[in-house]
Amino acid sequence: MTEPVLSVKNLIVDFPFHNTNFRAVNDISFDIMPGEVVGVVGESGAGKSMTGSAVIGLIERPGRITSGEILLKGQRIDNLPEADRAKLRGKRIGMVFQDPLTSLNPLYTIGRQLIETIRTHLPLSEEQARQRAIDLLTEAGIPKAADRIDAYPHQFSGGMRQRVVIALAIAAGPELIIADEPTSALDVSVQAQIIKVLKELCSNHGAAVMLITHDMGVIAQTADRMVVMHQGKIVETGTVGDIIRRPREPYTVKLINSIPTIASDRSGAPASAPANDDGAFVQIKGLVRDFELGGGSFTKVFKSKTEIFRAVSDVSFSIQKGKTYGLVGESGSGKSTCAKMIVGLIRPTEGKILVDGHDVWAGGAGERERRKRVQMIFQDPYASLNPRWRVADIIAEPMRTLGIATNKGEVEGRVADLLNKVRLDPSVMRKFPHEFSGGQRQRIAIARALSSQPEFIVCDEPTSALDVSVQAQVLDLMRALQDEFGLTYLLISHNLAVVRQMSSAVGVLHNGVLVESGPTDDIFDNPQADYTRMLLDAVPDISKVA
């Protein structure tokens, strides 16, 4: 039997806080064999990133390793002096972090950074190191690497930067690479390429990988074995196929079941909804939004006219009453701009938005109709609730503003009612938002949206800030409320699986253009546009497990 590259034994990491102690990692043990990709998966707060930090010796104070051993090729590394540990980083353990923008120094060219790393760890001349850097970049999929090596990080896109980071991580030929959420900041289509590069490069160079992520889809497509963590402990370890198909522990079962998939397993919501219907409840007709670029004073001096960026270009679709329309797109596709125009935050350059026959941008009358009928649920439940307001006031604001209920007793009764509807205890209404978890906050945000008794709710990435198990609960709640009140949803998401589960019709937005629109099953099972096909191929999904 070969010796494992990394061996973690009974590791405990503690964070003393004031007079209490928080145990971030609680007695975990696992091995990584040479050339193996091991996925560490868990929801936020599971201790997965902390495990990675412990291995590379970068736990931030006041946290510390209380007990346990970390062995690299049989040699203990957790008790080495800091100077020796620093030598390990980069040389024997490579690192890839979530945000490629912060892991590269913006003031040096990428070539400089690569050459420096290579020469620190390997006895090569400047010329040889440069050649090796170019080879690495080419290997990582940077076209014309010899020309681009002297470019600065900001001249690369997010995906390209992450390729550079990967090249940097393997530059010194490490035995182990720790990748902490390497693709979470990237769009789906880019994500797939990066996963491929990471996997290829590591197998070419014989490096083992510890892949830390919350995304079971990424693990399914990348890792050989996986470690499931929950509240600082290891719940289950096994091969990826075994765990995804036959999870044993209750927590893992629950986790796997709550992951939405793009495969068709739909229970309700039969497909209907013709593409464009004049009788539809919500009709979006030829929506256009332009932004002026470069409003700075110098561009005004040197250019006669400002450049126009068309964020949303002639988007039309319609939604039947009581149905959900899913709007899918990658970052910069204009989906949030669409949402803002529909709820009245930005004025469309051209086009009409009709809700129940009323043009919501037609002066004061349209505005009144819009306020009565349209509401919004936001992505980040930490920013969408005023931290200084009590829950009762947050939920009561829409009904007070619109004059639905004004006297104190009536408002309180309605707020309690709404809290019940979103499955929260009405006694929480005296609390402040920070006393709640992300999922609970999103429930409060939903209660606020329902407070004005709307008919149409725009949901902008309602679950993308939440853990998968919480996401499943919030989506279930949204569906139940739709049935109860006959709500119409516009669901905006980058997550194809969520859209597939929730919507009866789907639109795919790419660079401000609606490339495809139609019933959900048609689009997912038989996509017409190339872009849609590419997107569906790229998305990591547990149904695609090898």
Added chain:
Amino acid sequence: MTDLPHSPEQPVVAAKVSRWKMFLASDIFWSYRRSPVTILASIIALILVLMAVFAPLLAPYDPFNPATLNLMDGMTAPNTESYTGKYFAFGSDNQGRDVLSSIMYGSRVSLFVGFAATMFAMVMGVGLGLVAGYFGGLWDAFIMRVADVQLSFPAILIALLIFGVARGVIPANQQEGAAIWVLIFAIGLANWAQFARTVRGATMVERQKDYVAAARILGVNPFLILLRHVLPNVLGPVLVIGTIGLALAIIEEATLSYLGVGVPPTQPSLGTLIRIGQQFLFSGEWWILLFPAITLILLALSVNLLGDWLRDALNPKLR
């Protein structure tokens, strides 16, 4: 994703915790307890403030009642018996006034002017900062350019200017009574720009947040959004500059009074006392200057230290 229970992921326990217990367990109190300098500063500040507020009850003599003054008691050194057999802990000045009592009444004036001027600057600065940060555009450009121009002058110069203009405008027979209000106005107007700048920045951050968007979707009046949503969320830094600004305002008042343009001599502040005292410094009566000066230093220093601590305690990055 089908069989999940509808219950929230964690039951919220509606525990009844008193506000006092919450305060004792808070991070702010924690950082307070761990900083001996802050504890000392707060004790000194508290003593000085109490001393000023309750001066009429605590002061051994009434320095403003000419009937109790005796010129023969003048220039008594600290801790000695005067000509008429009175005891002055900090000595007496040339007119036989007890220096300790003068300091107590003087801090009263200094603190009142400091507080009032800071409140004035705060209300004006926060209001204009909110408008500039939220509405942007021309409002922002106009308000912030005025602030920029003002910040390029020393605050004391602006206060002097305003004070001079007010002197010219107010009729002579009302000048005595109005002096203290003019002083408050002048110092307040000299200090609003700091508040406006900070609040403008914080407002620009807050207005991007979704809770403001949620209120805008509802059509809440922009001024109500500012007052009820944005204002409570930008008050943290205001509290910090407010505290440091209080120390500054006290010093500015003292400077103006020292220059003789502040409060009238019938109502001396610490600055006036120092001005009177420096006339006797070179003839050996050091106590008339020294004790008011030490009080001013202690007051400004302790308030400043409290402000410094508050800034650190409210900044999660420094915790």
